[in-house]
Amino acid sequence: MKNYDHKKIEKKWQGVWEKSKIYEAKTGTKGKTFYGLIEFPYPSGAGLHVGHIRSNTAMDIITRKRRMEGYNVLYPIGWDAFGLPTENYAIKMGIEPAKVTKTNTDIFRKQLKSVGFGFDWSREINTTDPKYFKWTQWIFLQMYKKGLAYKHRTTINWCPKDMIGLANEEVVGGMCDRCGGPVIKKEKEQWMLAITKYADRLDKDLDQVNYLEKIKIQQRNWIGKSEGSEIEFTVKDSPEKIKIFTTRADTIFGATYVVLAPEHPLVNNFKLLITNWGDVEKYIKEVKDKPDIERTAEDKIKTGVELKGIKAINPANKEEISIWIADYVLATYGTGAVMAVPAHDERDFEFAKNFNLPIRRVVEPKTVYKEGDSAVREGLPFIRRDCVCAVVRNPKDNKYLCISWKDHEMHGLVTGGIEEGEDVVLAAKREVLEETGYKNLKLIKATDIAINTFFYHRVKKVNRHARFQYVMFDLIDEEQDIVDNAESSIHNVVWKTKEELKTYFSVAEGQFVVNFIDNSNFIHTDEGILHNSGGFTGLDSGEARVKITKSIGGKIVTKYKLRDWVFSRQRYWGEPIPIIHCDKCGYVPVPEKDLPVMLPKVKSYTPTDNGESPLAIISKWVNTKCPKCKGKAKRETDTMPNWAGSSWYFLRYADPKNNKEFASKKALKYWMKDGVDWYNGGMEHTTLHLLYSRFWHKFLYDLKLVPTSEPYMKRTSHGMILAEGGVKMSKSIGNTIDPKDIVISYGADTLRIYEMFIGPFDQSVAWSTESIIGSRRFLDKIWRLSSRIEKNSSPKELQNMLHKTIKKIGEDIEGMSFNTAISSMMIIVNEMEKATSVNEKDFKMFLQILAPFAPHITEEIWSSLGEKKSIHKSLWPKWDKRKIVDETITIGVQINGKVRAEITISKDMEEDDIKSLVLKDKKVLDWWDGWDGKD
């Protein structure tokens, strides 16, 4: 028999498939459709990466299975070819970026074909093709017309040494990626896309799609929806009002100052009233010049300046409070101004401590007992009681006075109700004396800290709301009175160290103490019950927020962290933004008939030293006529980011050659009735590409140009392939693996099997060249097996196993558990090798389930067995229900949770019969005799 010659076989079938066009998708044929999508690659000079193979193979397996299940399958491919690396290479080598792109895509295409992916190459697209980017520009213009594209003064990254604007990805840790020098900010007018107008829908519509949960979570966090209140603070002796945004309106009675972002426009309006304008101006300038790394440094001490001469009025309690500017308040979020509540916000607390600003606690923690004897009883009203909780320290050994109940496991501190006419200190002293006998206490502090507990009082049979105020004492001496018998019979007095307290208490007022004992920085940032809050005292935070906002004329609003998309790049290798600027008419869109706006040929691709794109110096290209008034006008010289072309490419695949539309409605409706059926890609694209493309798609949906409001029905993600040793593969370390080498030495099928077997698909895994041989051996075994199959039927056990395997492979592919799928195929191959005979029909079924994983070898064997049609056009085998039920089952017998024996039973045995069988088993009896009945 011939050896398994992967080179010959793979070349042969790749040729046959290309000629017979078996992977080409015809639009409009009847039946079910399936659109499987992978992220189209950026054709870098480095060539195909093993990571590309991993995700492409996964979707290749899925689409091949769908094809065999009778779907009309679209599995397209293209090139996301605009971008920096190509441009930088072009600058360095002085070659046209378009030529670099052509060379790279040719290499990529050849490599992809050599791995045997079932792409429909007739639909290949390229974002740098004018026939493609004409429509990228067209979509931009539609956005412009709807007011979603606008120009806005904002900052760009600027390397003062290289005199060049940098993309965000060229700024690494605040430093220029090219020269290593610090990056500063430079202001420039930039094109922006108003993605924030879609923030709400981008968040809400995640409910409609089948994305991995972690992808949804990450997107939601990025969008950062948060509900809060907008509240106006009037300014004394001024008509101006400061509008703040807060999610914690319930804490407003604790707002002791107001902070504006240094860039806040109101600051200038107060100029004449401010008595320390010099300081203020100086601070604003400092902040502006500060590089981002410094401004966001983790351990940075909060800075700021008070606006002296003006005061804000707290609308809740009419108190006059100071106004500050500080860079810990962001101009770009909320209203750019906050009310500061140092008692309930970490940042405000830190700032207040630095500048000695007042701190007032207005929300107290709350604990509701939900389990055990003290669990609150439904339906009973709560009786409120003011209580004290005495924290008594013995300075001699630094231990704290605790109480332990005798009749049940309960550990706490000395507590008790405040009687008529008593103050907290008196009440606390009295309780200590009554419960423990200690009489000589030195008051350390009657704290402003309190806790509210809600529980069922077992003795008094009522639901109780107890508000414990903490009073701290030191013992002067250990002199004790005799404790009344009624008290001492209930509990013991115990002394515990601070460390022991952490685990000792069983009651909330005790557990809470460890938070603030010896911690002068204690603040309560969670919700709770209002205190010192006028008519709102006693309310829960949630209820109070709404009521307070309403009563002071505030508004409940929703804010997002998501910012509008900076769409301008001062670069050459991108789509020109199709806008003309005319002094008379302003910004005028390029008429649709003049699209695409082509890139001019230039001598140098280097960005200019004034922050403009290299296009700006091509006066022949820049100077043009205004489409409106026909007067002199200039072209926009900014180009689009490379996120633009990838924001709609999946639509173009449906109808890639269309000259009249980006894609016909008919084609879109045929392939994307429910959107892309399955989109697999990397987690690194979760927040940018995925969000951007969802935004563009929704926009086109609003124009009624696409059939669905969401582009992707299902989104999954693959893990990265790391180098051996678990570090990132990188050219500079020299630990990259070229898939080409593996294809040559082991074959594409082996590479595919190996990458699918390497580990769980969604997790990062380390490459191991040593382990590839296992996948090759697996295919070798199959090759050898193919020469000894016969017409005799396979043994029954083997048939059962085959049908179980068919079932499992189907399920595993759907769940992307490719590693376990291959494992179970290996198991059955091992069994077939051992079997006395392997039936041809059975073997063919096995080949069919393997075909999506290893398309070449299976096609070769399939055809050598006399099949005329491609295995990839055959029907996915059906497993037989009757054949997956075992005749006999071996089960373990556990005694006290340990497996002690194994018995074999037949599948239709009754439970009683099994029991008696078990009780007859010798091993079981041995263990049974030894059992003393106690376990």
Added chain:
RNA sequence: GCCCGAGUGGCGGAAUUGGUAUACGCGCACGACUUAAAAUCGUGUCUCGUAAGGGAUGUGGGUUCGACCCCCACCUCGGGCACCA
């Protein structure tokens, strides 16, 4: 700091509505075939113990007849966000 995810042999990993832990593969050891090597095939391979048996799924607790799986606390690693009020 916050949000996700993961910790199982020498290595990649399998097993989760709680029911035989370590499937499959790599590596390693021994054996067969061979003049020899490669390839291939077979046997073994968590750990302590001669054995009977005991122990082990990051650590410590808990729930359960029974826990890799559920609960609580903690540690380590990976990813994302990071002054978002």
